[in-house]
Amino acid sequence: xxxxxxxxxxxxxxxxxxxxxxxxxxxxxxxxxxxxxxxxxxxxxxxxxxxxxxxxxxxxxxxxxxxxxxxxxxxxxxxxxxxxxxxxxxxxxxxxxxxxxxxxxxxxxxxxxxxxxxxxxxxxxxxxxxxxxxxxxxxxxxxxxxxxxxxxxxxxxxxxxxxxxxxxxxxxxxxxxxxxxxxxxxxxxxxxxxxxxxxxxxxx
Amino acid sequence: xxxxxxxxxxxxxxxxxxxxxxxxxxxxxxxxxxxxxxxxxxxxxxxxxxxxxxxxxxxxxxxxxxxxxxxxxxxxxxxxxxxxxxxxxxxxxxxxxxxxxxxxxxxxxxxxxxxxxxxxxxxxxxxxxxxxxxxxxxxxxxxxxxxxxxxxxxxxxxxxxxxxxxxxxxxxxxxxxxxxxxxxxxxxxxxxxxxxxxxxxxxx
DNA sequence: ACACAAAGCAAACGATTGTTTGGTTTAATA
DNA sequence: TATTAAACCAAACAATCGTTTGCTTTGTGT
Numbered sequence: 001x002x003x004x005x006x007x008x009x010x011x012x013x014x015x016x017x018x019x020x021x022x023x024x025x026x027x028x029x030x031x032x033x034x035x036x037x038x039x040x041x042x043x044x045x046x047x048x049x050x051x052x053x054x055x056x057x058x059x060x061x062x063x064x065x066x067x068x069x070x071x072x073x074x075x076x077x078x079x080x081x082x083x084x085x086x087x088x089x090x091x092x093x094x095x096x097x098x099x100x101x102x103x104x105x106x107x108x109x110x111x112x113x114x115x116x117x118x119x120x121x122x123x124x125x126x127x128x129x130x131x132x133x134x135x136x137x138x139x140x141x142x143x144x145x146x147x148x149x150x151x152x153x154x155x156x157x158x159x160x161x162x163x164x165x166x167x168x169x170x171x172x173x174x175x176x177x178x179x180x181x182x183x184x185x186x187x188x189x190x191x192x193x194x195x196x197x198x199x200x201x202x203x204x
Numbered sequence: 205x206x207x208x209x210x211x212x213x214x215x216x217x218x219x220x221x222x223x224x225x226x227x228x229x230x231x232x233x234x235x236x237x238x239x240x241x242x243x244x245x246x247x248x249x250x251x252x253x254x255x256x257x258x259x260x261x262x263x264x265x266x267x268x269x270x271x272x273x274x275x276x277x278x279x280x281x282x283x284x285x286x287x288x289x290x291x292x293x294x295x296x297x298x299x300x301x302x303x304x305x306x307x308x309x310x311x312x313x314x315x316x317x318x319x320x321x322x323x324x325x326x327x328x329x330x331x332x333x334x335x336x337x338x339x340x341x342x343x344x345x346x347x348x349x350x351x352x353x354x355x356x357x358x359x360x361x362x363x364x365x366x367x368x369x370x371x372x373x374x375x376x377x378x379x380x381x382x383x384x385x386x387x388x389x390x391x392x393x394x395x396x397x398x399x400x401x402x403x404x405x406x407x408x
Numbered sequence: 409a410c411a412c413a414a415a416g417c418a419a420a421c422g423a424t425t426g427t428t429t430g431g432t433t434t435a436a437t438a
Numbered sequence: 439t440a441t442t443a444a445a446c447c448a449a450a451c452a453a454t455c456g457t458t459t460g461c462t463t464t465g466t467g468t
Binding site for chain 1: 236237
């Protein structure tokens with residue numbers, strides 16, 4: 001019986017999640033280099049040094065936030081598309097879910113969108129892999145459409161992801177709802193086909 | 205006659221441009237907070253303090269780079285579209301010019317794409333205005349198309365700009381040429397209409 | 409050749425950076 | 439209640455940050 005097995009139950013009110021939330025907020029707003037450990041600690045209600053009880057370094061903290069960010073978007077999008085069957089509706093639902101994550105200023109989603117994997121040299125490949133894993137989700141969605149050729153599918157996917165992640169630079173409250181924007185985007189790559197008509201029938 | 209008029213001719217080999225180039229390189233690669241004055245000075249071949257002979261602050265240096273960045277893209281795009289007459293060809297040429305600026309790792313273009321106006325609080329409105337001024341160029345191009353309604357025109361513009369600026373996150377050497385990508389993008393928002401066929405006739 | 413401004417060096421400034429260390433509080437277990 | 443690990447504070451560390459200052463070099467017009 002290993003010694004490590006003898007452990008107390010962790011304290012209920014662990015503030016690790018507070019640190020993660022604060023870090024997500026500041027990384028998402030100011031980027032990796034622009035957010036300081038002191039800012040994060042203050043936002044989490046503790047002193048700078050206390051951060052290092054929960055995470056061994058600033059970079060590890062960023063990776064943890066990034067992982068949870070990808071995890072949240074994946075879960076949100078998967079839940080949205082699991083309720084649909086028609087390929088175009090599934091894509092539209094995925095776009096809407098993604099856009100809501102980004103446009104509601106969801107801190108974790110902003111980190112994934114804003115922080116470049118290259119900003120953290122020691123974790124570049126890890127962050128890239130996470131991002132690629134998420135985008136594979138959209139690859140499947142787009143491949144299920146009946147687009148004219150694999151090239152169009154590839155670029156439809158790239159256009160959608162790029163377009164959606166760029167919304168944070170121009171969107172502000174009062175603009176169209178994420179739902180309306182998602183419909184426009186999906187219709188955009190659809191090119192007259194697909195799900196852009198609200199209650200319309202399918203094309204022949 | 206004002207005293208300031210009595211000035212010598214500036215030295216020919218002024219290294220102000222070297223500083224700008226070095227700053228563009230590092231701001232574009234590492235962002236504003238991620239690039240240090242020392243790095244920039246070293247890349248320009250001088251000591252950190254010497255930067256402040258040419259620019260009063262790091263923020264002013266960023267603004268200068270950003271201005272030149274916008275200026276370069278505007279000139280490049282305008283030159284590209286002035287040779288075309290057909291609206292779809294003009295849009296396609298503009299996209300190609302923009303993409304070449306970004307994908308050839310043009311340092312100045314990267315700064316405009318990467319640095320958020322909000323990263324430099326003292327100059328946010330200035331940078332936003334510059335960016336908006338450039339995007340107005342695309343507004344005109346898209347409005348000249350015969351898209352179904354102003355909403356579609358607006359989102360076609362947003363999709364194009366977002367998509368193009370996002371390419372830097374996935375593009376690497378060996379991928380399709382900027383020309384091919386531009387054609388795909390323009391065809392994407394065109395939706396079966398427009399200039400996606402290479403030597404094709406215009407639609408009726 | 410001389411004067412003078414442009415351009416840059418050398419060296420430091422105080423502030424802030426990520427991080428470490430040792431001690432202290434808190435709460436759960438036995 | 440005594441024990442023990444979890445969780446955090448308090449204070450500092452060396453390094454690096456943007457920036458300033460005083461002095462020197464470089465080049466150009468007269």
